[in-house]
Amino acid sequence: MKRLWKILLHFILGVSSLIMIMPFIWMVLTSLKSPAESIAFPPKWIPSAKYYVSYENSTEEIIIKEKGKDTWKGIIKAGRNRGKVLTVKKEDVHKKRFLWENYLKAWKSAPFGLYFFNSFFTAVVTTVAQLLTSALAAYAFAKLDFPLKNILFVILLATLMVPKQVILIPNYVILAKLGWIDTYKALTVPWLASVFSIYFMRQYFESIPKDLFSAAKIDGCTHWQTLTQIVIPLSTSVFVTTGLFTFIASWNSLLWPLIVTNSPSMRTLQVGLTVFNQESGTNWTQLMAASTFSLAPLIIVFFLAQKTFIEGIASSGLKE
Amino acid sequence: MRTFQRGRQRIHKDFLSDAETAFLFLVPAFLIIFIFQIFPMFYALKLSFFRWDMITPKHFVGFKNYLNLFSEKEFWQSLGNTFYYVIVSIPFGLGLSLFFAILLQKGIRMLSFYRTSFFLPYITSMAAIAIVWLWIFNPNKYGLLNYALNFFHIEPQKWLQSPILAMPAVIVVLIWKNLGFNIIIFLTRLENINSSFYESAEIDGANKWQQFWKITFPLLTPTTAFLLTMSTIFAFQVFASIYVLTPSGGPKNATTTIIFYLYKNAYQQFRMGYASAIAYVTFFIILIISLIQKKLLKTNYEE
Numbered sequence: 160m161k162r163l164w165k166i167l168l169h170f171i172l173g174v175s176s177l178i179m180i181m182p183f184i185w186m187v188l189t190s191l192k193s194p195a196e197s198i199a200f201p202p203k204w205i206p207s208a209k210y211y212v213s214y215e216n217s218t219e220e221i222i223i224k225e226k227g228k229d230t231w232k233g234i235i236k237a238g239r240n241r242g243k244v245l246t247v248k249k250e251d252v253h254k255k256r257f258l259w260e261n262y263l264k265a266w267k268s269a270p271f272g273l274y275f276f277n278s279f280f281t282a283v284v285t286t287v288a289q290l291l292t293s294a295l296a297a298y299a300f301a302k303l304d305f306p307l308k309n310i311l312f313v314i315l316l317a318t319l320m321v322p323k324q325v326i327l328i329p330n331y332v333i334l335a336k337l338g339w340i341d342t343y344k345a346l347t348v349p350w351l352a353s354v355f356s357i358y359f360m361r362q363y364f365e366s367i368p369k370d371l372f373s374a375a376k377i378d379g380c381t382h383w384q385t386l387t388q389i390v391i392p393l394s395t396s397v398f399v400t401t402g403l404f405t406f407i408a409s410w411n412s413l414l415w416p417l418i419v420t421n422s423p424s425m426r427t428l429q430v431g432l433t434v435f436n437q438e439s440g441t442n443w444t445q446l447m448a449a450s451t452f453s454l455a456p457l458i459i460v461f462f463l464a465q466k467t468f469i470e471g472i473a474s475s476g477l478k479e
Numbered sequence: 480m481r482t483f484q485r486g487r488q489r490i491h492k493d494f495l496s497d498a499e500t501a502f503l504f505l506v507p508a509f510l511i512i513f514i515f516q517i518f519p520m521f522y523a524l525k526l527s528f529f530r531w532d533m534i535t536p537k538h539f540v541g542f543k544n545y546l547n548l549f550s551e552k553e554f555w556q557s558l559g560n561t562f563y564y565v566i567v568s569i570p571f572g573l574g575l576s577l578f579f580a581i582l583l584q585k586g587i588r589m590l591s592f593y594r595t596s597f598f599l600p601y602i603t604s605m606a607a608i609a610i611v612w613l614w615i616f617n618p619n620k621y622g623l624l625n626y627a628l629n630f631f632h633i634e635p636q637k638w639l640q641s642p643i644l645a646m647p648a649v650i651v652v653l654i655w656k657n658l659g660f661n662i663i664i665f666l667t668r669l670e671n672i673n674s675s676f677y678e679s680a681e682i683d684g685a686n687k688w689q690q691f692w693k694i695t696f697p698l699l700t701p702t703t704a705f706l707l708t709m710s711t712i713f714a715f716q717v718f719a720s721i722y723v724l725t726p727s728g729g730p731k732n733a734t735t736t737i738i739f740y741l742y743k744n745a746y747q748q749f750r751m752g753y754a755s756a757i758a759y760v761t762f763f764i765i766l767i768i769s770l771i772q773k774k775l776l777k778t779n780y781e782e
Binding site (some may be wrong): 166169171172173175176177179180182183185186189198199200202281291292293295296298299303304305306308311314320321323324325326327328329330331332333335345348349351352355357381382383401407410411412413414418419428429430432433436437443446447450453454455458461462465467469472473 | 494495497498500501504505507509510511512514515516517518519520522523525526578582583587588589592593594595596597598599600602603604605606607608610612613614615619620621623626631636655657658659660663664666667673716718719722723726738741742745746751754757758759761762766769778
């Protein structure tokens with residue numbers, strides 16, 4: 160009975176997990192297919208081996224009809240030479256299953272290098288600045304006494320309740336008045352501080368034993384020294400978690416960069432990809448390739464820092 | 480500034496008082512938060528009483544934006560769509576995540592593989608993965624879902640291009656995306672439930688089903704409440720997923736939610752005052768729902 164239950168458990172979890180990651184698998188496999196294969200019916204999961212020859216300056220896929228000793232006979236499968244029968248030397252026929260060149264084609268069909276740079280630059284500046292401003296503010300709220308402390312903290316928390324769309328329009332107007340629309344300033348400056356990060360760090364700083372602070376004070380440490388030499392080294396985990404969250408949120412954000420940028424050269428990866436999707440129509444293989452290389456950096460980071468991620472989320476949910 | 484001097488340590492008192500240090504430490508964060516979060520809240524309120532296209536001067540209209548809003552058919556439709564989305568996606572999303580969290584208890588084999596699979600969509604950018612979902616929901620017979628239905632001899636469906644099926648399709652994608660987050664939160668709480676509760680329940684002869692309803696479920700209430708509030712706020716703000724799956728707001732506006740309606744008005748038609756009024760109405764709806772949820776869950780928990 161217990162054994163049966165276990166098998167059932169793993170069956171349910173296994174099937175569900177596969178459903179969860181199926182879109183990723185389908186994305187990668189489609190990105191390696193030929194256009195014809197990508198819309199084949201019935202759909203094919205694993206691309207099949209295909210034969211290619213050079214013909215009139217372009218590479219054409221051929222269906223092999225006859226395999227002679229030295230020469231092979233085949234028919235061109237698609238394109239303007241479709242149906243043409245060719246007899247070619249055996250060594251001129253190239254066999255390929257996975258079309259890795261789809262990636263190169265996709266990369267070249269839009270300025271993805273620039274999109275990557277814009278996203279990376281925005282995410283790094285936002286993350287570093289947010290960690291700095293949040294650590295300072297969190298330290299003040301956790302370890303210093305000052306007038307209006309509680310009122311200020313309540314005001315901060317109240318801003319968490321306000322939906323983002325309320326401040327979207329005024330922020331756009333403010334940026335427009337500053338003349339910052341379509342600049343890196345618009346992408347980064349409004350996000351250089353975050354209430355959530357301050358709150359998250361303050362929780363952590365408060366858990367640091369009081370004795371350490373008294374000792375630092377006796378040793379004559381200034382607050383700046385206490386923060387940089389005691390608090391920060393003790394809080395690397397919260398810095399990593401907050402940093403990862405900020406980075407991901409910035410990297411994945413779509414609405415903000417969509418609104419505050421107009422010119423193609425200012426597009427972030429998410430905006431660029433969305434435009435690419437809407438403009439390149441039905442070129443599924445290249446669309447999937449572009450999606451794959453856009454997702455790759457974050458997925459790699461996720462696998463490297465998986466434990467921190469999950470623990471970070473767990474602790475964010477346990478607050479209150 | 481001497482306070483910021485590192486290295487040699489000084490025995491005498493800090494150059495700045497606590498309050499002065501706090502002030503310096505808070506300035507950078509508060510400057511940004513004030514300009515880009517607190518001030519805009521009031522500015523949006525002001526804008527909601529004006530007619531403004533960002534080019535011609537602002538024109539005070541009193542409550543006209545709000546009145547127009549309530550008489551606009553598309554507003555009610557987008558509000559209806561939002562509620563449809565909230566009412567369907569949240570119970571399904573939370574129910575499924577609780578179900579999987581219970582199955583994923585500590586000590587089972589391959590836990591980390593399962594956990595990773597469930598969590599991966601959460602960190603995935605919607606703009607990138609949307610293309611796969613567009614394929615899955617492709618209205619042609621080679622669309623993956625239509626292909627699967629073919630086995631059951633069901634006709635190909637139009638999915639995202641059908642006024643009836645577009646919203647359910649969007650809901651499926653969003654549940655898929657957020658499931659992992661909810662599972663992790665539930666899982667953490669489940670792991671912290673004292674095992675002695677279950678041990679004494681076993682002794683009293685309670686079966687697993689009774690244990691779930693009498694122990695696990697009540698103890699999870701604060702977590703469920705947290706997730707419910709978070710999911711509701713999140714659901715009202717959902718934009719990216721809808722924008723990438725149905726860029727025009729769906730067939731017959733079927734997937735135009737309230738924030739999508741706001742986006743259209745503000746950034747396609749430049750009705751800034753009107754859009755600000757939408758924002759404030761949404762804000763109040765979220766506020767009221769959060770308060771109701773808080774009240775309901777509290778009374779339930781105390782009983």
